[in-house]
Amino acid sequence: MSTSADQNEREEGLKFQPKFDASGLVTCVATDAATGDVLMVAHMNDEALRKTIESGEAWYFSRSRNVLWRKGETSGHTQRVVELRLDCDQDAIWIRVEQVGAACHTGRHSCFYRAVRGEGGGPRLSFVDADRMFDPTKVYGKDT
């Protein structure tokens, strides 16, 4: 069990001690360094986090495929890390990146291409910044 002193050290200290969850992961948010737009939310395990810090390129851990992956290794749409920060309790990472091409596997620049509004009748979605920058069937060779 963590103590108040542990928490204070984690929040106010300069010691790198990422707090991975029960699956060994931290959440990572990637934003476009130029615009501030959120590009994607994904996960890193210890190895992905260390490779990202050492290489300056974004690495993630895929929960669905259960593998470490370098962003863009299939598509070529890599992310160069301009800055990496961690949050108060060291269980979330924010990277500001220069995105080559598009971040989303659907071909959009960002994974967040739909807005939700709630004026009467329940939540309604609409497309925002949803133009495709590539054809996913050509890049990944399958219909996504």
Added chain:
Amino acid sequence: MSTSADQNEREEGLKFQPKFDASGLVTCVATDAATGDVLMVAHMNDEALRKTIESGEAWYFSRSRNVLWRKGETSGHTQRVVELRLDCDQDAIWIRVEQVGAACHTGRHSCFYRAVRGEGGGPRLSFVDADRMFDPTKVYGKDT
């Protein structure tokens, strides 16, 4: 088990069908609508998400306290939602907010007040934008 048709509907459709994890949560990233800075990463359950959409104020679900909470209900540091988006597979939320005061319980504007660099000798942390906007012992009445 979800099919390819389900996935396509979830990614390309305009039907609101958030995908909660085994704990009933989605990840939410809050950014400052003016600067694009990531303020915090937290979680929402179905009720928090719906209250956020309906009220235009950020609601979250605290995993540590196991309760629904309106951001700022203790501190007064509320978040007015300018725009809410969801990602391709509808398991992550991005809200652009107008933050009253500071987002972080430590008193900083953002929870991401430390940068990590990796030039030789392992990861090193440094404070960035780490000035406190309030004294947490005064706002929360305890030493955080």
